[in-house]
Amino acid sequence: xxxxxxxxxxxxxxxxxxxxxxxxxxxxxxxxxxxxxxxxxxxxxxxxxxxxxxxxxxxxxxxxxxxxxxxxxxxxxxxxxxxxxxxxxxxxxxxxxxxxxxxxxxxxxxxxxxxxxxxxxxxxxxxxxxxxxxxxxxxxxxxxxxxxxxxxxxxxxxxxxxxxxxxxxxxxxxxxxxxxxxxxxxxxxxxxxxxxxxxxxxxxxxxxxxxxxxxxxxxxxxxxxxxxxxxxxxxxxxxxxxxxxxxxxxxxxxxxxxxxxxxxxxxxxxxxxxxxxxxxxxxxxxxxxxxx
Amino acid sequence: xxxxxxxxxxxxxxxxxxxxxxxxxxxxxxxxxxxxxxxxxxxxxxxxxxxxxxxxxxxxxxxxxxxxxxxxxxxxxxxxxxxxxxxxxxxxxxxxxxxxxxxxxxxxxxxxxxxxxxxxxxxxxxxxxxxxxxxxxxxxxxxxxxxxxxxxxxxxxxxxxxxxxxxxxxxxxxxxxxxxxxxxxxxxxxxxxxxxxxxxxxxxxxxxxxxxxxxxxxxxxxxxxxxxxxxxxxxxxxxxxxxxxxxxxxxxxxxxxxxxxxxxxxxxxxxxxxxxxxxxxxxxxxxxxxxxxxxxxxxxxxxxxxx
Numbered sequence: 001x002x003x004x005x006x007x008x009x010x011x012x013x014x015x016x017x018x019x020x021x022x023x024x025x026x027x028x029x030x031x032x033x034x035x036x037x038x039x040x041x042x043x044x045x046x047x048x049x050x051x052x053x054x055x056x057x058x059x060x061x062x063x064x065x066x067x068x069x070x071x072x073x074x075x076x077x078x079x080x081x082x083x084x085x086x087x088x089x090x091x092x093x094x095x096x097x098x099x100x101x102x103x104x105x106x107x108x109x110x111x112x113x114x115x116x117x118x119x120x121x122x123x124x125x126x127x128x129x130x131x132x133x134x135x136x137x138x139x140x141x142x143x144x145x146x147x148x149x150x151x152x153x154x155x156x157x158x159x160x161x162x163x164x165x166x167x168x169x170x171x172x173x174x175x176x177x178x179x180x181x182x183x184x185x186x187x188x189x190x191x192x193x194x195x196x197x198x199x200x201x202x203x204x205x206x207x208x209x210x211x212x213x214x215x216x217x218x219x220x221x222x223x224x225x226x227x228x229x230x231x232x233x234x235x236x237x238x239x240x241x242x243x244x245x246x247x248x249x250x251x252x253x254x255x256x257x258x259x260x261x262x263x264x265x266x267x268x269x270x271x272x273x274x275x276x277x278x279x280x281x282x283x284x285x286x287x288x289x290x291x292x
Numbered sequence: 293x294x295x296x297x298x299x300x301x302x303x304x305x306x307x308x309x310x311x312x313x314x315x316x317x318x319x320x321x322x323x324x325x326x327x328x329x330x331x332x333x334x335x336x337x338x339x340x341x342x343x344x345x346x347x348x349x350x351x352x353x354x355x356x357x358x359x360x361x362x363x364x365x366x367x368x369x370x371x372x373x374x375x376x377x378x379x380x381x382x383x384x385x386x387x388x389x390x391x392x393x394x395x396x397x398x399x400x401x402x403x404x405x406x407x408x409x410x411x412x413x414x415x416x417x418x419x420x421x422x423x424x425x426x427x428x429x430x431x432x433x434x435x436x437x438x439x440x441x442x443x444x445x446x447x448x449x450x451x452x453x454x455x456x457x458x459x460x461x462x463x464x465x466x467x468x469x470x471x472x473x474x475x476x477x478x479x480x481x482x483x484x485x486x487x488x489x490x491x492x493x494x495x496x497x498x499x500x501x502x503x504x505x506x507x508x509x510x511x512x513x514x515x516x517x518x519x520x521x522x523x524x525x526x527x528x529x530x531x532x533x534x535x536x537x538x539x540x541x542x543x544x545x546x547x548x549x550x551x552x553x554x555x556x557x558x559x560x561x562x563x564x565x566x567x568x569x570x571x572x573x574x575x576x577x578x579x580x581x582x583x584x585x586x587x588x589x590x591x592x593x594x595x596x597x598x599x
Contacts, residue, residue, distance in 0.1 A: 003396050003397065003398075003399045004396075004397060006396050007393050007396035007397045010392065010393060010396060011382065011393060014382070014384065014385055014389060015384075016384045122380050122381075122382065122383070123377070123378075123380035124380050124381060124382055126344075126346055126376050126377070126380065127380070127381075127393075127394060127397070127438065128397050129344075129345060129346055130344035130345065130346055130369065130372070130374050130376055131369055131370060131372065131374075131394075131397060131398050132345070132365075132366045132367060132368065132369030132370040132372075133366075133397065134366060288348070290341075290346070290347035290348060291341075291346045291347065292341070292346070292347065
């Protein structure tokens with residue numbers, strides 16, 4: 001299977017769509033950093049006549065003991081940077097906001113469609129399956145390569161504005177081992193939830209074998225549907241329970257204001273379980289499939 | 293290794309109510325160049341897809357280099373080189389990069405084989421040219437290079453000369469003969485171009501409407517398809533003397549009922565007839581008989597064919 005993973009990585013880094021997505025994400029990340037600086041200067045002008053309302057200091061991630069609901073606005077898409085002191089955002093706040101909602105998901109959908117459906121469309125999948133490679137190995141190798149692509153995209157989106165803001169305004173707290181561990185925890189958790197998104201899109205791609213259908217369904221599912229589903233959140237208890245099992249909730253909850261460690265842990269646990277189920281379903285489906 | 297490289301028993305593939313392949317029992321022996329003949333849509337590519345594991349069988353068995361179970365078939369398929377349908381590649385990669393993907397997928401050690409395979413098919417000078425700008429013939433050549441990568445023991449080539457110019461067809465034919473002869477690679481070539489197959493195949497399988505109509509060796513086919521002059525004469529001895537002395541004919545046979553079959557001098561029917569008559573040998577009937585591969589194929593599938 002290792003050779004298949006190597007081949008998938010080779011294809012990923014040669015893939016034109018991936019290169020274009022990287023270029024887009026770089027532009028977006030630089031724009032996000034610029035936005036932070038713009039917001040801070042506007043905030044400064046706006047509050048020029050007086051002191052800030054509250055000297056909150058850097059955002060604190062609530063401890064497990066503080067069991068309040070994380071502040072998630074279902075359906076909110078794009079990148080929202082929430083700074084306690086608008087004229088002086090911190091690197092930590094930027095890092096939290098950089099993942100956004102409904103935006104990176106579009107990149108994941110397009111990448112998955114390009115790499116999975118692309119093999120069906122170009123019929124290059126035959127060159128792999130006709131040589132005795134087990135289908136489950138191919139499916140998992142493809143998934144691992146996609147995860148690598150996702151980590152690069154997410155990493156760039158998080159790192160560029162965070163670094164820019166940190167260099168100008170500082171991290172917001174002494175950058176200790178604990179802070180580094182927190183960054184890794186958030187990024188790792190986001191990666192796990194992002195992998196669930198990839199596995200769902202991969203399942204759609206394997207089922208439809210159609211680029212347009214995969215992209216359209218993926219975008220509807222992860223970018224458009226949260227706006228509609230947002231109307232039902234808080235109205236029905238059963239719906240809320242169901243909603244919390246989806247990446248639509250778990251993706252933003254990790255970086256939500258007020259998210260405690262327990263919320264993040266639950267999101268990761270739910271995502272790992274979802275991942276196992278979704279990959280299992282995908283492998284089963286792919287194994288039954290005729291590749292004409 | 294088993295002497296039988298590929299054997300199928302009652303191999304069947306059904307799509308809905310339609311049988312793409314039905315109860316095919318096919319045998320490809322080690323060292324053969326097996327010409328797989330059939331009209332368009334006869335089931336050639338479906339059978340190849342079944343053998344290479346791209347599609348699942350409805351019923352029946354596949355035995356590939358002695359392997360029968362699904363697990364063993366996976367291992368056996370690693371020793372195959374194949375072109376299934378038209379060869380497809382990653383358009384934004386070069387020929388070498390495409391072969392590199394194949395090399396990784398097939399766990400072939402060293403990059404030397406990439407250059408060797410490209411040189412074998414005459415694509416060693418394509419350099420940084422992307423495959424998307426290759427001509428159809430170049431893609432077909434790259435498909436053959438891909439199939440030959442890593443010294444496979446069994447080559448499965450589905451219409452491998454489609455899109456090639458006449459010179460390239462001859463070159464590829466010689467290449468197939470060479471790998472068959474020098475590396476003892478068994479080859480299965482599907483085609484609907486009978487002339488092409490007859491120049492290379494040592495055995496044939498004829499498929500029609502998803503059923504294997506006949507399997508025949510090249511020798512048997514040659515015998516069945518041999519053209520000859522059939523002469524029905526009254527004075528048999530005299531006729532034989534004239535054929536031997538005047539025309540120096542040695543390749544003939546005498547059948548009961550005063551029938552002589554002459555296997556050479558096929559273009560001298562009129563001359564032979566005139567000589568026999570001149571020497572007072574009464575000729576009841578004289579003419580060219582036998583069938584070519586095309587006639588045989590049409591006869592085998594029982595009617596008109598657009599092969």
